[in-house]
Amino acid sequence: MGRILALGILGTLAGAEIKVPKVPWVPEVPWVLVVLMLVLLLGKTPAAQSVSSITGTITTSAKGAAPVRVTIDQNICGSELPDEAIVVDAQGRLANAVVILTGVKRPAGGDTIVTNEKCRFGPRVQLARPKGNIRTTSKDPILHTTQAQEESGRSIFNVALPMPGLNISKPIGGAGTVRLSCNTHPWMRGWIIVTDDAAAISGADGKFTIDNVPPGTYELRVWHEALKGTPQKITVVAGKPTEINFQLR
């Protein structure tokens, strides 16, 4: 009996015309995008405030070596060149030391440019990202070579630069310390620290700065071509620069 009644009501509705009220056009709001933008906007502001920087000074009691006596190509190289293995000022502040913050990654960069000028590599010490390229060039009208070697001594490449103005790019490979040398001027030395960690090189005043470091506890290690330093733990607090110094022997 109930089933017959229900079918009767449905039949009546099917025959009737249902009137839907007309509403003005309302654009469909892309709520997903709005929420995403809000998250990005809200998320960016606190993050900018949360990073900090690490600064410090590298010092040593070691003294710089005597100048190198030049016996080849003196018309270009001069009769002597400073030995740049240890560049230290009167206060013991050491240049060309590399401070590496383990665990804070940096994005890939461009080519690392090495310039052969007046029979020395410039800059002496550089940073590079893994899988990048070394671009070597010369300003000297004499034969230079740029040989890049891993720490193990394995040669990565060795290219000749017989005339000035050439630009030769070669892959640098993975992380590690790359030693540069010139087969025609044996005193020429350069170093490239290949790492995707945040890092900085100390200047002539021994100072270094690593920016954009999120809060946390990290290990900070230091590399120098002739001296050694002990790694240190460091805790970075949001919005407050952290200072740390190294003494190399």
Add this chain to the structure above:
Amino acid sequence: MWGAWCARCHAQDGTGKIAEPTVTVQPMDFTDCKLTTAEPDADWERAIAKGGPGVGLSPQMPGFEDSLTPDQISGFVAHIRGFCTQRGWPSGNTNFPRPIITEKAFPENEFLILPAVSHDKEVEIVGLYEMRLGKRSMFEVAVPVVSVPGEPRTSGIGDLEVSLKHTIFAAAHSPRIVSLGLDAVIPNGNEEKGLGHGTAFFEPFISAGAMLGNWYLQTQVKVELPVDPEKGERAFIYNGYLGRDTSQAPNTWTLGIELNGENHEVSLTPQVRKGLTGTGALGMSIGAMVPINEREERGVRWVGYLLWEFLEPLRARK
């Protein structure tokens, strides 16, 4: 440019002797014709273009492919060749990869081990020493160790063979070479045990080679003449090889095929050769000698060699 660039390490006179050397390896003496004429121009061009590692040598030799054109590099090779002032040395351009059966025409300084296994399980391992005599000649001695199947299996030293070879013609451009030689087989192997022939043989031969584009063509014709015709069979031998490298590196793969004939017996020997060190001083080859007539009686014979060019450095010094 030699004086300004190359002479910095290789010396103005090409000897590699410098009063104050800036590299720690001793460069090759380019005036030593025995060393500098043995390899093809392509190897020298590769060494200049890619540096020492391109030919398995020291990485202290830099690559010039980014700073010089191929024509300029060829010019340096011609200059280096000029340091050997003696005429008459066959050009290294005619030093083709060694086939397994065909005797190459170029006189070598090599030590080889040549194993061969027949379908009837006869095993032969030949130790071969080749020594260059002067500019164009070569002396060779071969010592075979033979193992013959049977009840029981018999093994021992087979007939020794000594040879002389002399290059009568060699052209560096459109490389071609022709050599004449004579093998003498000494009947020291035990004839009753099947290890020797029981008679001496004299075997005059002619070997020739040429480049056809990128292909190596090498041929040899030899007559085997027994001193005692009752004990040994006179034979007419003809061999031909066609092959090519898969790259220009000294340790490249070389693919080839030989046609080997002895009287009425004819075989095809497809083979592959590979340099085992960067310099190519060690190499090996393996092939299958497949009969194309009398197949059921002769069967497949596996052949190959392991060679050592003993004047070449095995590996680079740092």
